[in-house]
Amino acid sequence: VQLVESGGGLVQPGGSLRLSCAASGITFSSYWMYWVRQAPGKGLEWVSAINRSGSTTHYTDSVKGRFTISRDNAKNTLYLQMNSLKPEDTALYFCAGDLYYSITHLNYHYWDQGTQVTVSS
Numbered sequence: 001v002q003l004v005e006s007g008g009g010l011v012q013p014g015g016s017l018r019l020s021c022a023a024s025g026i027t028f029s030s031y032w033m034y035w036v037r038q039a040p041g042k043g044l045e046w047v048s049a050i051n052r053s054g055s056t057t058h059y060t061d062s063v064k065g066r067f068t069i070s071r072d073n074a075k076n077t078l079y080l081q082m083n084s085l086k087p088e089d090t091a092l093y094f095c096a097g098d099l100y101y102s103i104t105h106l107n108y109h110y111w112d113q114g115t116q117v118t119v120s121s
Contacts, residue, residue: 001025001110005095008115015085015119021078021095021112028076029053032101034108035069035080037091037117046103047093048080058103062088085119093117 007019019035035047048069049058057069068081078095093115096108 003095003097003110003112005093005112005115008093008117010118010120011085012121013085013087013119016081016083017085017117018082019080019093019095019115019117023076023078023097023110026097026110028071028097029073031097031099031110033069033071033078034096034098035067035078036094036096036106036108037089038094038114039088039091044094044106045091046106049101049103050078051101082117085117087119089117090119091117 002024003021005021011017029052032051034049036044037047038044047060050069050071054071066084070079095112097110098108
């Protein structure tokens with residue numbers, strides 16, 4: 001099983017980035033998928049979740065209206081479109097997958113290696 005993430009980088013405040021997470025070795029459409037981030041010196045923070053078909057999405061309050069999670073089950077790929085980025089969005093971003101939905105625990109079954117997003121002028 002592999003989750004391979006791409007799309008991170010350095011962006012100015014107010015800018016945009018799109019993260020992608022390509023899955024292999026799993027039946028992608030069977031999994032809830034998540035974005036989780038870890039800011040410097042802080043713990044893991046759940047960011048967003050999407051159900052198996054992509055019809056239901058959830059966001060933490062701090063990113064509502066700015067971030068959009070989506071998935072393409074034909075391409076086995078998860079996305080996170082991040083707009084109006086703020087310095088406080090600076091973090092290591094992970095994609096994760098699990099057969100079940102939960103935002104109260106973050107011990108999802110599959111994780112990728114993470115990609116750095118830095119928002120700074």
